[in-house]
Amino acid sequence: MTSGQDVQATGVVICLAGDSGDGVQLAGRRLAQQGVAAGLGLGVAPDFPAEIRAPAGSLNGVSTIQIRFDAGEPLTAGDTADVLVALNPAALRANWRRLKPGGCLILDSGAFIEKNLALAGYDVDPVAQLETSAHDLVRVDMTALTLAAVEKYDLRRRSALRCRNFFAMGVVCWMYQLHTEATLAWLDRQFESHRELGEANRAALRAGMNYGETTELSARRVLPVASDGSAGPRRMVSGNEALSLGLVTAAELSGLDLFLASYPITPASDIVHLMCGWDEFGVRTFQAEDEMAAIGAAVGAAYAGALAVTTTSGPGFALMSEMLGMAVALELPMLVVDVQRAGPSTGMPTKPEQSDLNQALHGRSGEAPLPVLAASSASDCFWAVIEAARIALRHMTPVVLLSDAAIANSAESWRQPRLRDIRPINVRQAEAGSPFAPYARDEELARPWAVPGTPGLQHRIGSLEKEHVSGHISYDPGNHELMTRLRAQKLAAAARHIEDTVLFGSDHGDLLVVGWGSTFGAIRTAVARARRCGKQVSHLHLRHLNPLPPDLGRCLRGFRKVLVAEMNLGQLCARLRDEFLLDLQPYSKVQGGPFAVADIEAML
Amino acid sequence: MTNLAEPAGVATGARDKRDYRSDQQIRWCPGCGDYAILAQFHKMLAAVGANKEDHVIVSGIGCASRFPYYVDTYGLHGVHGRAPAIATGIKAVNPSLTVWVVTGDGDALSIGVGHLIHALRRNVDIKILLLNNAVYGLTKGQASPTSFPGQVTPSSPAGVVDRSLNPLRLALTAGATFVARCVDSHGRQMRDVLIAAAEHRGAALVEIWQNCPVFNDGAFVQPSRNYLHLRPGQPLTVGGDGERALTLDQGGRLRVQRTDDADPPLLRHDVGNAALAGLLADIEGDDLPVPVGIYYRCTRPVHSDALRPEPPLRGRRSAQELLDAGRIPRAG
Numbered sequence: 001m002t003s004g005q006d007v008q009a010t011g012v013v014i015c016l017a018g019d020s021g022d023g024v025q026l027a028g029r030r031l032a033q034q035g036v037a038a039g040l041g042l043g044v045a046p047d048f049p050a051e052i053r054a055p056a057g058s059l060n061g062v063s064t065i066q067i068r069f070d071a072g073e074p075l076t077a078g079d080t081a082d083v084l085v086a087l088n089p090a091a092l093r094a095n096w097r098r099l100k101p102g103g104c105l106i107l108d109s110g111a112f113i114e115k116n117l118a119l120a121g122y123d124v125d126p127v128a129q130l131e132t133s134a135h136d137l138v139r140v141d142m143t144a145l146t147l148a149a150v151e152k153y154d155l156r157r158r159s160a161l162r163c164r165n166f167f168a169m170g171v172v173c174w175m176y177q178l179h180t181e182a183t184l185a186w187l188d189r190q191f192e193s194h195r196e197l198g199e200a201n202r203a204a205l206r207a208g209m210n211y212g213e214t215t216e217l218s219a220r221r222v223l224p225v226a227s228d229g230s231a232g233p234r235r236m237v238s239g240n241e242a243l244s245l246g247l248v249t250a251a252e253l254s255g256l257d258l259f260l261a262s263y264p265i266t267p268a269s270d271i272v273h274l275m276c277g278w279d280e281f282g283v284r285t286f287q288a289e290d291e292m293a294a295i296g297a298a299v300g301a302a303y304a305g306a307l308a309v310t311t312t313s314g315p316g317f318a319l320m321s322e323m324l325g326m327a328v329a330l331e332l333p334m335l336v337v338d339v340q341r342a343g344p345s346t347g348m349p350t351k352p353e354q355s356d357l358n359q360a361l362h363g364r365s366g367e368a369p370l371p372v373l374a375a376s377s378a379s380d381c382f383w384a385v386i387e388a389a390r391i392a393l394r395h396m397t398p399v400v401l402l403s404d405a406a407i408a409n410s411a412e413s414w415r416q417p418r419l420r421d422i423r424p425i426n427v428r429q430a431e432a433g434s435p436f437a438p439y440a441r442d443e444e445l446a447r448p449w450a451v452p453g454t455p456g457l458q459h460r461i462g463s464l465e466k467e468h469v470s471g472h473i474s475y476d477p478g479n480h481e482l483m484t485r486l487r488a489q490k491l492a493a494a495a496r497h498i499e500d501t502v503l504f505g506s507d508h509g510d511l512l513v514v515g516w517g518s519t520f521g522a523i524r525t526a527v528a529r530a531r532r533c534g535k536q537v538s539h540l541h542l543r544h545l546n547p548l549p550p551d552l553g554r555c556l557r558g559f560r561k562v563l564v565a566e567m568n569l570g571q572l573c574a575r576l577r578d579e580f581l582l583d584l585q586p587y588s589k590v591q592g593g594p595f596a597v598a599d600i601e602a603m604l
Numbered sequence: 605m606t607n608l609a610e611p612a613g614v615a616t617g618a619r620d621k622r623d624y625r626s627d628q629q630i631r632w633c634p635g636c637g638d639y640a641i642l643a644q645f646h647k648m649l650a651a652v653g654a655n656k657e658d659h660v661i662v663s664g665i666g667c668a669s670r671f672p673y674y675v676d677t678y679g680l681h682g683v684h685g686r687a688p689a690i691a692t693g694i695k696a697v698n699p700s701l702t703v704w705v706v707t708g709d710g711d712a713l714s715i716g717v718g719h720l721i722h723a724l725r726r727n728v729d730i731k732i733l734l735l736n737n738a739v740y741g742l743t744k745g746q747a748s749p750t751s752f753p754g755q756v757t758p759s760s761p762a763g764v765v766d767r768s769l770n771p772l773r774l775a776l777t778a779g780a781t782f783v784a785r786c787v788d789s790h791g792r793q794m795r796d797v798l799i800a801a802a803e804h805r806g807a808a809l810v811e812i813w814q815n816c817p818v819f820n821d822g823a824f825v826q827p828s829r830n831y832l833h834l835r836p837g838q839p840l841t842v843g844g845d846g847e848r849a850l851t852l853d854q855g856g857r858l859r860v861q862r863t864d865d866a867d868p869p870l871l872r873h874d875v876g877n878a879a880l881a882g883l884l885a886d887i888e889g890d891d892l893p894v895p896v897g898i899y900y901r902c903t904r905p906v907h908s909d910a911l912r913p914e915p916p917l918r919g920r921r922s923a924q925e926l927l928d929a930g931r932i933p934r935a936g
């Protein structure tokens with residue numbers, strides 16, 4: 001593993017940690033924005049508590065954001081950090097392991113007081129010990145310096161202390177010589193109605209920079225080389241943002257209105273928060289009374305001719321099972337987005353897991369197959385949801401798209417595409433006067449989409465079994481078997497459109513690592529390093545979990561050993577074993593956090 | 605079927621009720637009250653001159669929920685209790701459609717009561733026909749939320765112990781903008797109410813007492829009680845002879861008194877008076893009549909308006925603008 005170090009060393013990783021009330025997420029995202037604006041590639045991984053208000057200063061209340069700047073597009077936010085800023089002892093305790101040997105540790109010494117040390121569970125002040133470590137330790141009394149910097153504004157002590165995040169950001173900006181103009185302007189806009197607060201935050205940011213400058217705080221550090229922008233503009237995008245952009249793009253590509261019905265649930269809610277402001281883009285959102293109503297409204301909207309979507313997470317997805325089964329029977333095109341979190345039940349709402357795969361594949365009564373896809377990174381949510389819409393509309397079927405808390409909240413730099421470069425989505429709604437039977441099928445086994453309001457095509461569909469072609473209620477045994485098989489064959493029809501699998505590495509060898517969803521970055525990075533060390537290892541990442549790519553069996557058979565890495569106890573592994581009768585090995589991690597590159601490397 | 609005179613205000617040349625029948629064989633038990641309701645529904649469609657393609661009937665599960673199959677409009681037979689949610693989605697996408705929900709007491713008031721309340725409170729422009737037979741028919745006779753205390757069913761052999769749910773009170777509380785009650789055997793009155801519901805813009809709840817001769821025969825037959833036909837602006841007279849009517853006693857309770865007795869003054873029906881509607885909905889016991897007709901009606905903005913008017917597809921802004929924006933615009 002040792003020679004893997006040089007690969008890991010690309011880019012710069014900065015980690016900000018504090019109490020959840022300290023605003024480190026906000027400051028971190030501003031820092032990231034500035035990097036992207038400066039032409040850097042970006043990986044951002046936040047980690048925040050589920051509790052709205054864990055006790056201030058406690059370990060449970062620690063909020064962390066890790067930002068990686070790179071010359072290219074990094075696949076992860078990095079395993080370890082070059083710089084760690086800890087705004088209190090708990091933040092240090094929760095995150096010191098992230099710091100690289102020789103990395104720079106910046107502490108707010110003003111927050112390392114007895115009370116906070118006790119809250120973090122330190123018996124003795126850890127700073128003395130750190131002084132003798134290999135780290136570059138920088139102690140700054142950010143508490144006092146921030147209070148001094150914002151003194152002239154009429155703020156209460158509490159509000160004044162809330163500016164510490166921007167002081168810390170200022171220090172980091174000085175260290176990496178990052179321009180802060182954009183953030184200063186942003187603060188102006190953001191606090192338009194609270195001018196004092198905006199000014200105070202600006203003052204704190206400047207004070208942080210100046211403090212670095214005047215005290216020559218530590219060695220200045222260098223950022224990776226920024227791109228010259230010739231490849232087009234880049235922006236920062238989170239998984240939930242990319243997913244929302246993908247939905248509105250899919251609606252435009254298909255010429256349909258978008259209807260999004262949802263019930264609030266972490267970590268999916270942000271999608272609705274975004275899209276409810278997009279009515280001018282043909283989007284209508286509906287906050288339903290529960291998840292059953294959310295998917296019910298989506299079914300109604302699909303029936304009425306819109307591109308219908310519902311977004312949720314595991315427990316909400318469970319409530320949708322019944323209606324999703326009906327959508328299979330009705331053969332209506334719609335999307336269910338499950339932003340997975342650690343389960344079972346309420347589990348750990350802000351922590352990622354990939355344990356809803358079985359629920360997506362099988363969680364319905366009866367034989368109710370439907371396509372299941374997964375997004376592999378924040379920006380990939382955009383492409384994955386367009387693909388999901390394409391399948392839904394082509395085959396007249398509900399489609400489940402799996403994201404998870406890791407990619408929903410993480411962010412990346414992204415070169416946004418041009419709409420005209422994306423293949424349009426073909427939609428065929430039945431027209432008045434054409435010969436019509438509700439359950440006749442085309443070559444994709446799709447039934448016609450006859451939208452209410454179309455003269456002459458009145459018909460009734462429902463949750464009871466229907467007769468092939470006519471759609472009339474039918475209890476005929478032969479018809480039921482035919483319909484059951486037809487619903488299964490729709491999946492086979494969808495499989496024909498899946499592109500050939502692209503293996504990373506060679507198509508045969510000692511070891512293949514198979515992954516799906518948000519584990520992409522960690523696996524790809526680890527496999528790339530191992531290959532550079534001369535190992536015979538390849539990576540196969542699955543977007544389509546149902547139906548599986550037709551060439552998948554052949555790909556798997558090219559390797560002596562196949563490892564299926566996933567954040568569950570082997571759900572995809574079991575599915576693949578069942579499908580291909582191969583002796584695949586599961587590699588599981590269920591700790592409410594994504595795989596680190598090192599986790600995968602340890603297995604290669 | 606008797607050929608009733610068309611009500612006033614309906615355009616001549618309205619279509620024939622037979623135009624609205626589907627080709628499906630009806631599968632309710634002989635004598636079921638649903639037949640009479642379906643017949644009035646067909647007549648209502650003819651009376652309002654409905655375009656078949658602009659109507660959608662959504663249902664859940666239960667005997668009543670077979671309704672969409674028997675009407676030649678668009679129809680969606682859903683899952684148990686969730687028809688109001690499905691209807692909300694249809695209406696949100698295409699507000700120009702006329703959407704009916706046909707449901708029963710189990711469907712609407714037990715498994716689906718959460719959705720019913722919210723559709724009413726949002727004033728979704730849908731018309732909900734609640735066919736109340738005070739029993740589960742399709743699953744063979746269990747007690748429902750509107751079953752009467754003491755009612756013996758396979759699931760309550762010693763008699764129902766729970767209080768029954770009052771759908772009209774529920775609808776008023778939830779914020780329905782049209783609340784009415786009909787009886788399956790009163791065809792003419794039912795049709796008038798259905799026409800009024802069809803013409804109402806907003807969430808309408810029409811409870812229809814529907815006899816289930818198989819599992820709960822005669823549940824609503826109350827020989828000791830009269831019907832009170834609610835007519836806007838008219839005194840609340842009880843029975844056919846016009847000699848008695850409702851009034852309020854000094855405690856604010858409804859009671860029956862002779863019409864020639866001028867003190868206290870007789871009440872007149874005011875469909876815009878929610879307090880009066882509440883009193884009428886709360887009527888129970890043998891001393892008072894059964895009000896039938898429109899209890900309450902008002903106008904409020906409907907849900908699809910609140911969801912913002914439909915952006916014209918051609919005029920709408922392109923997703924490219926969102927992709928190119930330096931910052932993704934957020935609401936608020």
Ligand code: SF4
Nearest residue numbers: 632633636667741816
């Ligand atoms: S069970 Fe009762 S309600 Fe159902 S169809 Fe038969 S008679 Fe009608």
